[in-house]
Amino acid sequence: MKEICIIKLGADGDVLRTLPLAKAIRNKNKDSRITWITKGDIKSLIDNLDYIDYVENIPYSTKKVFDELYNFDIEPAALDLAVLINADKKYGFYSEGEYPSAFNPGAEYYLNTMFDDELKKKNKKTYQEMMFMAAELPYKDEGYEIILGVKEREKADKFIQENNLERKKIVGIHMGAGSRWPSKAWHKERLIEFIEILKNKGYDIILFGGPNEKEKHEEISYELNRMGIEICRNKPDNSKREFASLVSICDWIVCSDSFSLHVSLGLRKKTVALFFVTSPAEVEGYGTLTKISSPMLKDFFPEKSDEYNEELVKSISASEVASVLLGHKT
16 A cells, blocks of 8 residues: 655645645545645644545654655745655655755746746746646646534534524625735725625624734724624634634635635635735635735735735725625525
């Protein structure tokens, strides 16, 4: 039996959108065992998939010998681990000195987009296409799914009952942005305008966020309360599975280019994603995603992606986003 190792640490959303690689690798190698190495709570969303046999968090012992290793991550810890693990064949990325390098020719294109701004701008390949190139596998638009258990579904049903929500009229909103991309999330004024439009049309709102959004969400809730508008919020310390269970009850998800986007796609939800400083071309939509790009994106992507600009995060109007939802039957 062939032993295969996949390394993907990275951001949680990146871990989810790399899952199609594991499925394709398993399909190519029917008689195999796949070990996926990752980190943190994202393990809970992938350890029940039938095409991945073992999910391990770092730190990981490098004693086991593999037939093939695929590293789809350029995070330093992943690059170093790819060097240390013993495997007959290696694909993807490793550390050479202090810099990421490619094990194989197919991995070079993605690596070049990371360090060549002009290529990054011109690139029209999705992240998945580039990772399939790195694995030297044909890309067939393979998707992925998040599988929830009875426990999560019961919690989601309880949330609906406790908050008197109307099924098929629920919109989840998550505008997360890490410190690396401070202009990744919609401005709170536009968000409040958007919520007001939807509430006037009879929709229920769940405002999603983690610990980083807690203070901002308190401000938004205060403003909405002053306007007489009620919304629901998830708990900032939700586990990844709890977060996904609440996404599963939404008819629509409106989000930034973040973890919630990839959870929503994994649950096959109708999704609207706003792009301010990241590439919409790199996001595979699987037929359920509507992308809205800021008219100012080309002025900031990728050279100024790490800057905050208030005009930029206000540059997508609430009415434009609302028109996508209101133009569809729900």
